[in-house]
Amino acid sequence: MIKVQLPFSEETARSLNVGDQVFLSGVMVTGRDTAHSYMVDNFIKRDPPESEREMQQILTELLNGGAIYHCGPVVAKENGRWRFVAAGPTTSIREEPYEDLVMEKFRLRGIIGKGGMGARTLAACQKVGGVYLHAIGGAATLIAQTVVDVLDVYKLKEFGVPEAFWKIRVVDFPCVVTMDSHGHSIHADVSARSKKILDDLLKG
Amino acid sequence: MVRLANPDLTGHFVELIRRTSVLLPEDVVRALERARETEPVGSSAVGALDTILKNVEMARELDSPVCQDTGTPIFDIFMPVGYSLREFEDQILSALRIATQNSYLRPNAVDSVTGKNSGDNTGKGFPTVHFHEWTDSTIRVELTLKGGGSENVGAQYKLPDKSLNADRDLKGVRNVVLDAIYKAQGQGCSPGIIGVAIGGDRGSGFVESKRQLFRRLGDVNPDPALAALEQEIMEKANALDIGPMGFGGNTTVLGVKVGAQHRLPACFFVSVSYMCWACRRRSMEWRNGEVVHD
Numbered sequence: 001m002i003k004v005q006l007p008f009s010e011e012t013a014r015s016l017n018v019g020d021q022v023f024l025s026g027v028m029v030t031g032r033d034t035a036h037s038y039m040v041d042n043f044i045k046r047d048p049p050e051s052e053r054e055m056q057q058i059l060t061e062l063l064n065g066g067a068i069y070h071c072g073p074v075v076a077k078e079n080g081r082w083r084f085v086a087a088g089p090t091t092s093i094r095e096e097p098y099e100d101l102v103m104e105k106f107r108l109r110g111i112i113g114k115g116g117m118g119a120r121t122l123a124a125c126q127k128v129g130g131v132y133l134h135a136i137g138g139a140a141t142l143i144a145q146t147v148v149d150v151l152d153v154y155k156l157k158e159f160g161v162p163e164a165f166w167k168i169r170v171v172d173f174p175c176v177v178t179m180d181s182h183g184h185s186i187h188a189d190v191s192a193r194s195k196k197i198l199d200d201l202l203k204g
Numbered sequence: 205m206v207r208l209a210n211p212d213l214t215g216h217f218v219e220l221i222r223r224t225s226v227l228l229p230e231d232v233v234r235a236l237e238r239a240r241e242t243e244p245v246g247s248s249a250v251g252a253l254d255t256i257l258k259n260v261e262m263a264r265e266l267d268s269p270v271c272q273d274t275g276t277p278i279f280d281i282f283m284p285v286g287y288s289l290r291e292f293e294d295q296i297l298s299a300l301r302i303a304t305q306n307s308y309l310r311p312n313a314v315d316s317v318t319g320k321n322s323g324d325n326t327g328k329g330f331p332t333v334h335f336h337e338w339t340d341s342t343i344r345v346e347l348t349l350k351g352g353g354s355e356n357v358g359a360q361y362k363l364p365d366k367s368l369n370a371d372r373d374l375k376g377v378r379n380v381v382l383d384a385i386y387k388a389q390g391q392g393c394s395p396g397i398i399g400v401a402i403g404g405d406r407g408s409g410f411v412e413s414k415r416q417l418f419r420r421l422g423d424v425n426p427d428p429a430l431a432a433l434e435q436e437i438m439e440k441a442n443a444l445d446i447g448p449m450g451f452g453g454n455t456t457v458l459g460v461k462v463g464a465q466h467r468l469p470a471c472f473f474v475s476v477s478y479m480c481w482a483c484r485r486r487s488m489e490w491r492n493g494e495v496v497h498d
Contacts, residue, residue, distance in 0.1 A: 019248070034319070074272045076307040085307045086263075086272040091353040091391050115353070115391035115450060136252055137353065137393035137449060138482040140272040142259035160321025161311050174255065176248060178451075186248075190452050191389055194444040198386045201440050202369045202379050 003172075006110070007065030010129035013109045016177050018184045022133060023172040024110070027151065028067045029059075032090055034163035036098040038155070044101050055154060060106060062167065067110030067133070068102070070095060072162025074140070075150070082150040084168065086140035089114040092132070100124035116178055116187030125181050132179035134186075146173045208286035210295075216488060216495045217299030217345070218306075221277070223497055224347045224486040225269045225308045228260045231421045232397075232458065232483045236260070239395055239448070239455035249453030256448070256481060271482040274309040275351040277331035278414065282344040289335050296333060300325040312352075334411075342491045346418055349484040354396065355477075357388035358413075360406060363472040372472045374433050377402055377462075378440070384476040385441045385457060390450015393480035397421070398437070398460045401475045403467035409475030416461035417479045425462065434460045448481075458483075 004012060006026030016022070031039070039059065042052045073087040092099075092113030099117060102108060103124040110130065111121065114137040125131060135143060149169040156164040178186040236257055243249040263270040279296060301324045303309045313327035314320070325331065361380035363372045368383050370376035381400055388396065401412035425431035437460045447453025458481065467473065487498045 021251070072272060072310065074269050074274070074307055074310045086269040086310075088272050090273065091356065093391060094356075114393070115389065134449065134451075136255040136259070137390075138271040138480060139255050139259040140270065141263040141266055141268040142255060144268070144272075145262070160314065160323065162321070176251070176451075186452070187389065187450060190446060190450055193452070194386055194389070194446050197444050198382060201382055201443070 006067055008109055009065065010109070013129045013131055014181045016131050016180055017182065018177050018180050018186050020177040022175050022177060024067065024112075024133070024175065025171050025173070027062070027167065027169050028069050028110075028112070029062045030069045030071045030073065030164075030166040030168065032070050032072055032163060033094055034159045035155070035165055036095045036102065039102050040098045044105050058154060059165075063102075063106035063108045065107060065109050067112055068108060070111070070113030073144070073166060075161060082153065084144045084147040084150060084166075087144040087147055088138050088140035089135040091115045092117050096120060103128050103130055112175060116185065122179050122183065122185050122188070125179055126183055129181050131177050131181060133175035134178040135173075135175045143173065146170050206286050207288075208284070210287050210291040211343075211490060211493065212295065213292070213343075213345070213490060213495075214295040214298050216490065217296055218302050220345060220347050220486060220488050220497065221299060221303040222306075222308045224349050224484045225274055225303075226263055226267055227486070228263070228270050228482065229485060232481070233257070233260055235421050235458040236395075236481060239458065242454045243448075247453060248451035249447045249455065252448040252451055253455075269308060269310075270484065271351060271480070272310055273351040273353065274312060275349040275484070276312070276355070277309075277325065278348040278350055279331060279333045280336065280346040280415075280418075281333065282336045282338050282340070284339070284341055284343075285337055287343070293333055296331065297326050300331060342489050344487060344489045346487045347485065348414065348418060350414065351393070351480050351482065354392035354480040357384070357392040358410070358477045359384040359387065360409065360476070361474045363474060374429065377474050378433060378437055380474050381437050381460070381476055382440055382444075384478070386444060386446070388478055389446055390448075392478040393482065394446060394450060395448055395455045395458045395481050397458050397479040397483050398441070399477040399479060400460065400462040402462065402464040404465035404473060404475070405468070405471065406473060406475075408465060409473045410477065412463050412465055413475040413477040416463045417477060417483065418485055419461045421459040427464070430462045430464065434462050
């Protein structure tokens with residue numbers, strides 16, 4: 001088990017290999033479908049309009065050397081404070097058209113989600129020095145226990161609870177490296193292997 | 205026809221939603237435990253299943269959702285003639301609002317045109333409610349919470365399909381279902397449960413494939429041909445080495461359930477609904493003012 005403190009350096013990212021089990025601690029931010037298209041539309045395809053400059057500043061600080069978590073949580077508000085009730089990962093492949101752009105723009109090092117991502121993100125991991133960290137899909141209550149503090153939330157009203165940017169502090173958030181900065185992807189390997197088996201089964 | 209006064213089931217609907225979101229059915233838990241025994245010690249597959257089983261237990265202890273994606277609520281209500289459908293629908297909407305407020309459900313209904321989340325799990329065509337009339341005096345309510353990640357990897361095939369060596373027969377059905385499981389990889393949160401409908405039209409096929417997901421994992425299909433097909437697909441799917449979460453391993457599916465409907469001479473659809481391991485389905489029965497939850 002390898003402990004990684006957020007944010008982390010390129011050197012740390014490049015020291016990680018597929019199969020490594022990692023405990024993450026520190027501050028990270030959630031972001032999924034709406035968040036990714038928002039970031040690409042506003043900060044990558046163009047210079048942000050005045051209204052989004054503050055958001056750009058916030059994300060630049062949060063994402064530099066940091067991690068984004070593909071997650072739309074169940075939350076509760078108790079005595080004026082937010083709490084994560086259930087917070088497992090969502091399927092990452094939907095962010096494949098955006099993630100490499102976001103990684104390069106913000107020097108993002110950790111992508112956390114489930115199901116893995118494709119060739120573009122893998123190439124960005126190699127280029128930027130980043131990793132894809134697989135959390136266990138559906139393990140929502142267990143993962144929520146590692147979210148010790150909800151520090152802030154951005155775009156809540158506009159995007160809704162699942163799609164908002166939630167800034168959270170985690171302690172020993174469990175995940176596995178399934179795509180590394182050396183061009184290895186467990187997802188590509190399993191997919192290729194199962195395709196061969198499938199082709200044989202279809203003949204029978 | 206006698207118009208019967210609807211009982212107010214709102215509170216019972218809330219409890220059904222809570223139980224469905226929080227308590228994974230026992231047959232699914234047992235299947236996950238058995239799956240764990242089939243994976244090599246120290247493998248990523250065992251690690252994934254250990255985390256899954258621990259999470260199931262924690263959700264139960266903390267009275268918290270098993271998965272944050274509390275999905276599309278799909279209600280099937282079986283009832284005698286005479287009750288108002290609209291009144292039960294209104295009660296379900298109230299129950300969904302309460303369950304969302306109490307954090308048993310994530311606000312999951314998004315306006316497809318404006319992108320706005322309604323915030324309370326109600327909206328146009330949301331939730332799904334199917335009514336069925338029966339001769340029993342009991343009102344039976346079945347609820348499935350169908351998550352989005354697994355819904356995205358569902359698929360519908362039109363036979364014949366030469367690319368998959370699939371003719372209009374049960375072997376063809378087998379091949380396209382295996383293709384759907386292969387294409388899903390770990391993205392639908394494997395090990396999954398596969399609901400299949402042979403026949404019907406494009407709409408009724410998917411409805412039936414989801415109805416199949418309500419069957420217990422250990423049950424046996426009354427049609428021997430379909431029972432054999434379920435068994436064969438399950439064995440072959442588990443040979444694909446996709447495994448829990450797509451990490452590789454012996455357990456890619458926990459169960460395969462197949463139903464068949466009549467079809468048009470021109471059409472031969474195979475509809476596949478993928479249910480994640482967090483197969484949240486529960487029921488309750490109302491009789492003479494008493495409610496029993498499963």
